[in-house]
Amino acid sequence: MSNSEIRKGKVSSVDYEAGMVRVTYKDKDESVTMNIPVLNYNDEYRMPEPGQDVMVAHLSNGSSRAVLLGTVWNQKNIPKETGRQLYRKDLSREKDAAYVRYDDKTGEYLVKAANMHLNGVNETILDGPRVEIASNIFMLLQTEKMQVDTSELEVTSTETDKLSAKIRTDISVDQKENELEAALLRALIDFTEDLKVKAGRGIEMTAEEAVKITAKTEINLSGQSNRISGENIVDISSGNTLRFSDGQHSITLAEIMERLGD
Helix, strand or coil, X not given: CCCCEEEEEEEEEEECCCCEEEEEEHHHCCEECCCEEECCCCCCCCCCCCCCEEEEEECCCCCCCEEEEEECCCCCCCCCCCCCCEEEEECCCCCCCCEEEEECCCCEEEEECCCXXXXXXXXXXXXXXXXXXXXXXXXXXXXXXXXXCCCCCCCCCCCCCCCCCCCXXXXXXXXXXXXXXXXXXXXXXXXXXXXXXXXXXXXXXXXXXCCCXXXXXXXXXXXXXXXXXXXXXXXXCCCCCCEEECCCCEEEHHHHHHHHHC
16 A cells, blocks of 8 residues: 555454554455554544444555544444534443533533533632522532622422421521521421520510410529510419519418418
8 A cells, every 4th residue: 555545444343451443444355454543632532332434544654554533424323413503422332321512502511421520629610690500319518618608598499398407417606797687477496405595685575466485394584673564464374383582572372362361
């Protein structure tokens, strides 16, 4: 073979470690070439499969000097998807298992794989006017520190119309320099042990209808000055004993009634 030429052949065998193949030509009595390198397109690795049709460039210095240029489309190797403004590169031999796709009409760039790992050694940035992360099974956010900068946060639930949150660690909230305002339809907080509320200046509880405080054993209100007042009725009741006391005296309501009766 004295002149350079490009020939169509069929892959006979593949040396995956060396990045080389052997090719057979039908018009050369099925003769098989020596190992020839596969053009790597700037260090891109994807080896052809045995039996695939390929194009081979033979150099002018002998048939053993050749480079496999790549595979070709034919009736056995049909494009998975076609279009004038479409770019697609399949990463798997299985149909639609893993590929990279860009549609110039919509501007959408799609990367699909069974499992995906995005690893930024120093930093990873997702930047855009709208960023959407969707998971229909499970999502894990794991980091040493997280900072969220936003002017509005909205949390919605699924079809159950209920959000369940489980926190399995201690929580410390530091908001000393800012206010916290919440508007709720109803709130039920169940503490298995103690509840301590501490205010630097004052605590105020108001209700349009009623404020009810109950305890199985004891309710203790203490301070330099305590006042319980109501515009119409103030009702203080006890299922057992109701006692009034100060620094000098202590008496129950039953004892007061007995003395009044005397």
